[in-house]
Amino acid sequence: MDLESSMAYNLRKRDFLNKKIPNLGSTSGSDNESNDSTHSDPDYGKPMPARNNGRPSGAIQRGGGIRIGDTAPASSSKHAATTQKRRPGRPPKAKANGAEDRLGNIEERCTRRKRKNISQSPVGCIYKRTVLAWLISLGIVGQHQKVSYVDEDSGRILAGGKIRAEGIVCDCCSRVITVGDFEIHAGRDTKKPYQHIFLASSQISLLECQIEAWVDRKEEGNRAYNNVQPAPEATDKSDDACMVCADGGNLVCCERCPSTCHSSCIFVGDNISGDEWLCPYCVCKYCARGDGTLKKCTHCEKQYHCKCGGEKLDLNSPTSLFCGDSCKQIYEGLQSMLGVRNDLVGGLSWTLLQRTEPIFTAHAGVDYNKVVVNSKIAVAWMVMNECFVSSIDRYSKANVVQSIVYNIGSNLTRLNFSGFYTAVLEKNDEIICAASVRVHGKRLAEMPFIGTRREFRRRGVARTLENCVESVLCDLKVEKLVIPSLQQLTGMWTEKYLFSNIEEDRLKMELSQYNTVTFPSSVVRLQKTLSTLPDLNGGPSPSETNEGSLNAI
Numbered sequence: 001m002d003l004e005s006s007m008a009y010n011l012r013k014r015d016f017l018n019k020k021i022p023n024l025g026s027t028s029g030s031d032n033e034s035n036d037s038t039h040s041d042p043d044y045g046k047p048m049p050a051r052n053n054g055r056p057s058g059a060i061q062r063g064g065g066i067r068i069g070d071t072a073p074a075s076s077s078k079h080a081a082t083t084q085k086r087r088p089g090r091p092p093k094a095k096a097n098g099a100e101d102r103l104g105n106i107e108e109r110c111t112r113r114k115r116k117n118i119s120q121s122p123v124g125c126i127y128k129r130t131v132l133a134w135l136i137s138l139g140i141v142g143q144h145q146k147v148s149y150v151d152e153d154s155g156r157i158l159a160g161g162k163i164r165a166e167g168i169v170c171d172c173c174s175r176v177i178t179v180g181d182f183e184i185h186a187g188r189d190t191k192k193p194y195q196h197i198f199l200a201s202s203q204i205s206l207l208e209c210q211i212e213a214w215v216d217r218k219e220e221g222n223r224a225y226n227n228v229q230p231a232p233e234a235t236d237k238s239d240d241a242c243m244v245c246a247d248g249g250n251l252v253c254c255e256r257c258p259s260t261c262h263s264s265c266i267f268v269g270d271n272i273s274g275d276e277w278l279c280p281y282c283v284c285k286y287c288a289r290g291d292g293t294l295k296k297c298t299h300c301e302k303q304y305h306c307k308c309g310g311e312k313l314d315l316n317s318p319t320s321l322f323c324g325d326s327c328k329q330i331y332e333g334l335q336s337m338l339g340v341r342n343d344l345v346g347g348l349s350w351t352l353l354q355r356t357e358p359i360f361t362a363h364a365g366v367d368y369n370k371v372v373v374n375s376k377i378a379v380a381w382m383v384m385n386e387c388f389v390s391s392i393d394r395y396s397k398a399n400v401v402q403s404i405v406y407n408i409g410s411n412l413t414r415l416n417f418s419g420f421y422t423a424v425l426e427k428n429d430e431i432i433c434a435a436s437v438r439v440h441g442k443r444l445a446e447m448p449f450i451g452t453r454r455e456f457r458r459r460g461v462a463r464t465l466e467n468c469v470e471s472v473l474c475d476l477k478v479e480k481l482v483i484p485s486l487q488q489l490t491g492m493w494t495e496k497y498l499f500s501n502i503e504e505d506r507l508k509m510e511l512s513q514y515n516t517v518t519f520p521s522s523v524v525r526l527q528k529t530l531s532t533l534p535d536l537n538g539g540p541s542p543s544e545t546n547e548g549s550l551n552a553i
């Protein structure tokens with residue numbers, strides 16, 4: 001059994017895809033669900049338990065915020081508040097017994113503006129996961145539309161071609177090539193091909209097309225901030241689900257933010273000392289106190305007292321502050337890798353992405369790298385969206401996987417995914433595998449989701465990407481990686497991939513101090529110590545993976 005078959009459950013239904021989407025072509029590998037390299041949370045897709053007032057909870061408010069529902073039925077003694085600091089959350093959820101598949105029609109999702117003289121190919125739009133295919137799906141450019149590579153200085157046209165979802169058909173060689181290769185065929189190597197390739201009809205560059213796509217209303221909706229607000233009739237502003245386990249029940253409320261927790265999940269027992277409880281993100285990470293002036297770390301988002309450790313305001317870079325040297329090094333290491341393409345063998349490359357805005361500033365103009373990274377985030381979301389059933393947080397209705405891929409923030413710590421990065425594996429210009437990674441500091445990183453496109457499964461693709469991610473984490477001196485796993489697959493993870501169960505209370509206690517993505521109790525969390533470079537047997541050769549990470553940092 002390999003990695004490709006290790007994390008499979010709750011995936012998009014294949015037969016559905018085959019039925020609904022025309023001309024997908026033949027599929028490689030078996031049709032067994034277990035050949036997918038993905039893990040997901042079946043419970044997120046489940047509907048909210050019924051409320052006593054019949055009002056749908058967590059409905060979107062007019063202002064666009066997601067509101068916190070009211071309390072659970074008071075008739076249940078299980079949920080009765082025992083102290084002032086506690087509140088009845090939503091009823092604890094039942095064991096996962098299969099999630100409903102909420103797959104919508106992908107074809108319908110490809111909204112296309114009707115434009116004159118643009119021929120559209122729904123097959124290409126659905127089938128390929130490239131920046132060009134994304135532009136086609138939004139109707140910004142058309143399949144077969146003519147493009148020219150224009151020399152920056154002279155304004156001369158150096159090459160011509162036609163747009164396809166998978167690349168550009170080059171006039172000089174009649175082959176479909178990547179956007180980067182098209183620039184090479186034009187005799188240039190600026191590494192900014194999208195900036196120099198123009199639509200022949202309108203003289204708009206493919207970079208400007210990406211900016212237009214990024215501010216498209218539908219695309220903007222994909223990255224809306226998760227502003228969780230209490231329902232008008234709610235008795236308090238606190239969350240209805242535990243920030244550690246996402247379950248309801250008898251919850252302790254943070255006095256400063258909407259986060260709540262089971263006392264057992266944070267290992268404090270039933271007697272919370274002092275007058276108030278503050279969650280791990282509302283206290284100093286060093287002394288665990290919440291008094292005095294607290295600064296917030298740009299990387300791990302924990303707070304700290306300057307006297308306890310960490311940086312005071314740096315006038316040279318007032319936009320970032322770090323709780324310590326390790327967070328600063330990890331943050332700078334990851335940020336320096338953003339958008340840097342790391343070539344592997346076989347036409348494969350991997351790239352680290354994170355949505356960053358704004359994409360232009362008054363003094364520096366458009367940031368080419370940010371525009372392209374953001375476009376690839378949009379494409380990575382298309383890949384993740386076809387791999388996973390919609391993971392809707394039952395309480396806030398936030399789309400969890402989408403929020404993670406777009407690293408969307410929230411006023412609720414549990415739903416604050418702003419620290420996430422997305423690692424993508426590309427074959428030529430096409431994203432074939434994507435993984436979500438968040439580094440909480442030198443002690444811990446998490447990789448809750450990794451998904452491979454259907455036709456690329458069973459080829460070691462996910463393992464290649466996972467190795468690249470592990471190499472980077474090792475280089476950044478991160479100590480542990482945690483992943484979610486199905487109960488029945490933990491044996492394979494522990495034996496072949498050197499992950500182990502999180503058994504010691506000390507580690508569980510430590511984990512409860514971090515804002516990791518919450519999974520239902522049916523999902524087992526595994527950990528791996530990253531003191532050595534990953535075992536690359538069966539994956540790419542060591543040199544190729546090392547090269548990938550070393551070149552980038």
Ligand SMILES: [Zn+2]
Binds near residue numbers: 170185
């Ligand atoms: Zn050519």
Ligand SMILES: [Zn+2]
Binds near residue numbers: 242244245246247
């Ligand atoms: Zn809990």
Ligand SMILES: [Zn+2]
Binds near residue numbers: 254258278279
């Ligand atoms: Zn708090």
Ligand SMILES: [Zn+2]
Binds near residue numbers: 285304
């Ligand atoms: Zn402190």
Ligand SMILES: [Zn+2]
Binds near residue numbers: 441
């Ligand atoms: Zn930090």
